Amino acid sequence: MIGFIKFLYSFLLIIYLLNGIMVELTTYENMKDMFYEVAIKKLEERVNLKQLYENITQMCNKFNVQSIELELGFLKQIGIICREVVNTSYENFIDNIFSSIYYKEYNCSVVQCISRGDFGIIFTKKFNEFLKETNIYILIGIVFMLLLSIIPSKGLSEIGKSTILIAVVFLAISIVANLLEFIPSILRNIFLEKFNTYVYLLAAGICIYIIGKFRSK
Numbered sequence: 001m002i003g004f005i006k007f008l009y010s011f012l013l014i015i016y017l018l019n020g021i022m023v024e025l026t027t028y029e030n031m032k033d034m035f036y037e038v039a040i041k042k043l044e045e046r047v048n049l050k051q052l053y054e055n056i057t058q059m060c061n062k063f064n065v066q067s068i069e070l071e072l073g074f075l076k077q078i079g080i081i082c083r084e085v086v087n088t089s090y091e092n093f094i095d096n097i098f099s100s101i102y103y104k105e106y107n108c109s110v111v112q113c114i115s116r117g118d119f120g121i122i123f124t125k126k127f128n129e130f131l132k133e134t135n136i137y138i139l140i141g142i143v144f145m146l147l148l149s150i151i152p153s154k155g156l157s158e159i160g161k162s163t164i165l166i167a168v169v170f171l172a173i174s175i176v177a178n179l180l181e182f183i184p185s186i187l188r189n190i191f192l193e194k195f196n197t198y199v200y201l202l203a204a205g206i207c208i209y210i211i212g213k214f215r216s217k
Contacts, residue, residue, distance in 0.1 A: 002152040009145035010162045016138045017170055019131055020197070024190045026128040028102060034186050035098045035123075053085075053093045060086050078104070146208075153215070160209025167202035174198060 024030060043049060056068055060082035068080045078100045085093050106113055106121050110130040113121040121127055149155035174191040177183050 002149070002155050002158055005145055005148050005152075005155065006158050006162055009142060009149065009159055010166060012138055012141045012145065013163065013166055016135060016142060017166070017198075017201075019135045019138065021190055021194065023128065023131045023135065024193065025186070026123075026131060028125070030186050030190070031102060031123060032095075032098055034184065035101075036094075037184065037186065040094065049094070050090055053090050056080060056082075056093070057086055154212065156212025156215055157209050158212070160205050160207075160212050163205030163208055164202060165205075167198050167205050170198045171195070171202065 040049070059068060066082055068082065069078065078097060080096055080100060085096055101120070101123050102125055104120070104124055106118070106124070106126060108116070108118070110121055110127055146159060149159045174195050177191040178188050
């Protein structure tokens with residue numbers, strides 16, 4: 001029984017920690033930074049964005065429309081609001097594109113959208129909220145597994161060892177990630193912010209292990 005509890009606890013804890021990184025990665029500010037750092041560079045290789053900006057402003061003025069829809073790769077139906085683009089700078093135009101992507105409304109759940117190939121939802125606020133909600137249920141599962149581990153005599157000590165191992169792995173990843181320059185700065189900053197979380201997890205693992213050892217005697 002303890003083997004199953006230990007496995008499920010470890011699996012849920014790893015998913016919870018990875019999900020926590022994804023939650024931070026998909027916040028508005030981090031997604032915006034990543035959009036400028038990665039996506040814009042890729043888009044500029046395929047599309048002349050400054051020319052696109054000029055064309056859209058001309059269309060908005062000429063046809064007196066409220067919005068124009070764009071399609072950039074797999075990012076479909078990006079709504080550009082004319083009043084937020086006309087008589088503004090190119091930088092505001094790019095901000096408008098990102099906001100249209102991040103706050104876009106989808107008529108399907110995250111799972112449904114991804115399963116049918118609509119991957120644009122990954123870059124939205126809806127996906128960020130989905131990750132946050134998912135982590136709540138995962139945390140409940142972790143607590144439940146922790147409570148179940150009290151039943152076997154050596155349950156807590158085994159859970160403690162798993163917690164220590166996972167914390168050490170994530171601490172190591174966090175340290176290595178900040179030493180490797182090819183890793184995007186956004187991801188390095190997230191690992192740096194999460195460092196204390198992994199330290200606290202390590203401390204919690206040690207405490208659980210010690211309590212388990214005393215309890216099994």
